[in-house]
Amino acid sequence: MTDPESLADRVQEGDLRIHELEAEADFDTAAEARRLLVERETETDLETIGDYSFPAERAEPNIENMIGAAQVPLGVVGPVAVNGEETSPSSQNSPNSANEGGAASGEHYLPLATTEGALLASVNRGLSVIRSAGGADARVTKNGMTRAPVFRVEGVAEAAETVEWVEENLESLREAAESTTSHGELLGVEPYVVGDSVYLRFAYDTKDAMGMNMATIATEAACEVVEEETPASLVALSGNLCSDKKPAAVNAVEGRGRSVTADVVIPGDLVKDRLHTTAEAIVEANTRKNLIGSAKAGSLGFNAHAANVVGAAFLATGQDEAQVVEGANAITTMDARANEDGTTDLYASVSLASLEVGTVGGGTKLPTQAEALEILGLRGGGDPAGSNANALAEIIAVGALAGELSLLAALASNHLASAHEDLGR
Template sequence: MTDDSAADDPDALAERVREGELRLHELDDRTDAETAAAARRRLLEAETDADLDAVGDYALDAEQAADANVENMVGAAQIPMGVVGPVQVAGGAADGEYYLPLATTEGALVASVNRGCSTIATAGGADARVTKSGMTRAPVFRVSGVAEAEEVVSWVGENAERLREAAESTTSHGELLDVDTYVVGDSVYLRFVYDTKDAMGMNMATIATREAAEVVEDETPASLVALSGNLCSDKKPAAINAVEGRGRSVTADVEIPRETVEDRLHTTPEAIEEANTRKNLVGSAKAGSLGFNAHAANVVAAAFLATGQDAAQVVEGANAITTVEARDDALYASVSLASLEVGTVGGGTKLQTQSEALDVLGLRGGGDPAGSNADALAEIIAVGALAGELSLLAALASRHLSSAHEDLGR
C-alpha cells in the first residue's frame, strides 16, 4: 500500500482506473481490500449504469476473501440459505442428529428435502458410510513410443516409495496412496491418488504431484506435457470417477416402514420402486447418463454453496446411483455418490457464512482423527441427497410434483 492521499477514496481510485493509470487488479496494491472493492463497484456503476448497492452489502471479511478466494473483488453474491432436519445419521464418522444448511435459489427444494428428512427421521434415521477416499491428479507425459511408455510404467511400479517421498515432501497432511498408470500411444498418464484428510485437497494434490512428476522426468524418458491430463478427472463428467471414485465415495441407505411411506409420502413402496426403475435406471441408461438418480446434484450444490465447497465439483457430485426396493412391509432406498469432493478446512470453508454453516453441523476445521470431519460431512450430504431422492420420487409416483410447486408459489 502506498501513502497516496487518494488511497482511501474509492471514487478517486476508480477514476485512475478509468484513465488507464491503474489496472483493476492493481487496486489491491494501492489500498485495503474493502476500498479496492468499493472502487471497482464505482467503476462498474459508471461504466454500466448498474446499481451495486446490494453487491456491496456483505458480511464477509474482504481482506480474507481477496487474499484467498477471489480476484478483482467487487462484493458478494447473496444466496438464500435454508435448513433441513434434524435427521439421525448413523455413519462411520457422523453419529447423531444433524441439521443440514442448504443455499439455493430453487423454490420448493428445501421443502422437498425436508419432507424426505422427516420421513427418514420417522423411520429411525439413515445409515451412511464413506467406502473409499482419494483425491486424484493425473499428469500426462510424452514418450517416443510404446517401448518408452512401457519403460516409464515399469519404473513407476518399481519406485512407488520414491514417488511417495517426493509427493509427501510438499505437505504435512497429505498421503500418496497409489499411482495408476495408463498408456495411449505415445502418451503416458499417471493418476496419483491422495488421502487429503479434512481438506478437499485439490491444491494439495496438484502441488504434491508436481514434485513427483519432476522425479519421473529425471529418471525416465518421459517429458511432462501437462500437470493435469484430464484423467483425474476434475470438474468434468467422467466415467473413471463413477467407477474408481474421486474425493469421497459415500453411500447412504434407509428402510422405511410401509405405513410411514403411505402416511408421509402419500404413496406406496411399489410405486416408488417402479418410478425409480423406469426413471432413474432405465431412463438414465437410455440417455447415456453417468448419474442414475433423480436430482442428487440439487442437494450437493446447495450443501456445497452453504458450506464453502468448490461449486464446480457438483459435476462429480452428481455421479450418483439411487436404488429402491419394495420389501414385504417396508421400502429400502439408497443413494451412492461415487465422487463427492468435500472438505472442512481450506478454500471457501474459511468464509464467515460458510464457517457458520459448518458450525451448525459441528464440523468446522480439522477432525480428530484427521479426515473424520470431511468424512462426516460427506455422510450427512449423502443422507440429504437420499432424502431429496425419496421426496421427489414420491412426488412423481403420486403425481404431486407440479401441485407442490404451485402450492409453494414457484
C-alpha cells in the same frame, strides 16, 4: 489519493489496472473503487452487491477483482438423522452432535443455499420420514483426491518402461509427493497408456481438506522424479484423467474425493401414510426413470436430482461449486422388501461416487460458510484428521437420499406439480 473515487478515476484514465487496486489501498476501499468503476461504465446501481458483512480481506484467497458479494438465500433442513461410521449410541438423539472421531452419527441441521423454491421443503419431507424410520446409515467407502499428469514418450516401448519404473518405485514417488505437505498421503498411482502418451493417476488422502491444490503441488514434485528416472517428458500436470470438474466415467467407476453411500429401510405404513404411495410404486418410478431413463439418455448420473442437495450444500459450506459436476455422479436404488405379515417395506439408497468436500481451506474459511460448518459441528480439522470431511460427506449423502425419496414419492403419487403449485413455486 486512496479514496475510492480517486482510485476509480485512475483506473479509467489508465494510470492503474483494475487488479492493482489492493496495492494502493486496503481491500474494502479497493472493492469499493472497483464497484464505482463498474457502476460508471455500466450505469448500474451496485448497492446490494456492495452490502456485505465481512472484511474484503477475508476473501483475498478466494477471489480476484472483488466488487462485493452474491447473496443466495440460505436455509436449513433437518434434523438429519445419520448413523455414521463409528456410531456412538449416546449421540443418536442430540442435534448437532458428532462422536469424538468426527463421524456423522446423531442428528444435524444441514444448511442449504439455493434459489430453487420447494427444494428444502421436499428434502425436509424426506428427512422427516427417514427420522421416523430410525435414521439412515451412511459410510464413506473410498477416499482419494486425484491428479493425473500426462507424459510424452517415443512409443509403446518407452511407455512400458515408464510404467514398469513407476510400479516398482512407488515409495520414491511417495517420498517426493509427501515432502510438499504435512497432511496429505499418497495412496497409489494408476498408470494408463494411450499410444505415445502415459497418464499417471495419483490418488491422495487429503484428510479434512478437499485437497485439489494439495494434490496438484504434491504431484508436481513426483513428476520431477518420473522425468529424472524415465524416458517420459511431462506435457501437462493435469491430463484430464483426474478428472476434475467434468462428467467422467473414471470418477463413476474409480471414485474421486469421497465415495459415500447412504441407505434406509422405510416401513410400508410410513410409505403409505407419509409419502402417500407404495413401496412398489416408488421402486417402479426409480427403475423406469433413474435407471432405464438415465441409461437411454447416456447419463453418468442414475438419480432423480442428487445435484440439488449437493449444490446447495456446497454453496452453504464453502465447497468448490464447480465440483457439483462430480457430485451428481450418483446412483439411486430402490427395492421393495416383503415381510412375513404381508406388508412391504421400501429399501432406499444413494451412492455418490465422487463427492469432493472439505472442512478446511478454500471457501470453508469465509465467514458465512464457516458459520454453516459450525451449525454442523464440523468446522476445521477433525480428530482424527479427515473425520470432519468424512462426516460432512455422510450428512450430505443422507440429505441427498431424503431428496431422492421425496421426489420419487411425489412422482409415484402424481403429486409433483401440485406440490409446486401449493407452495407457489
